Amino acid sequence: MKTFMREFKAFALRGNVVDMAVGILIGGAFSGIVTALTANFINPILNVVTGSATYGLADVAGFASAFLSAVLNFLLIALVLFCILKAVNKVASLGKREQAPEAPREKTCPYCREKIAIEATRCPHCTSVLEEQPQEAVF
Structure with a gap:
């Protein structure tokens, strides 16, 4: 059991696995920003230009708050991932001796x-x- 845990730790903390996981999570959060930008800025502008819809000040404020919410979500995910990676790197370096x-x-x-x-x-x-x-x- 001890060797199994050691092998699993070596696999899970290997640079490629951690980097891929971070990339997937950051990519998902960034796609939320792109979706919010498209749904809350680009589509309403196109609707106004084509004349298919008109928006009031409350609608514009709702679009802006939805976009800012997506940006804040991205920043929070990035901050949490940064803190987790700092902890993982600290744990990974505990068993290593300085040469x-x-x-x-x-x-x-x-x-x-x-x-x-x-x-x-x-x-x-x-x-x-x-x-x-x-x-x-x-x-």
């Missing part, structure tokens, strides 16, 4: 500026003898 930085494996030749192995005593590119700089003692 210590690796020791450098390369150095730069002071003569030709090519990358060479850190243990090299002679540059393989320009064949210069690499002398170690004596370290001054600090008192």
Whole structure:
């Protein structure tokens, strides 16, 4: 059972699955904005231009409030998804340990500026003898 839960966590928190879920939810909320824009602004304008309908001030206010409601719905969904993703990322990073930085494996030749192995005593590119700089003692 423990391995099953570990495998499910790895699957569910994988970047592609979470990104796809967020995309679907944001896309659904955005389609609500597009629908509200079409139903509450574009169609009434076309109705007025073609003469098939006339609207009063109360109708215009209703159209505007319906559109603003769709925009607010989108923003709330985006905010909730953001908070959920922050929590999911926090949970996913709980088991991970920070890795210590690796020791450098390369150095730069002071003569030709090519990358060479850190243990090299002679540059393989320009064949210069690499002398170690004596370290001054600090008192």
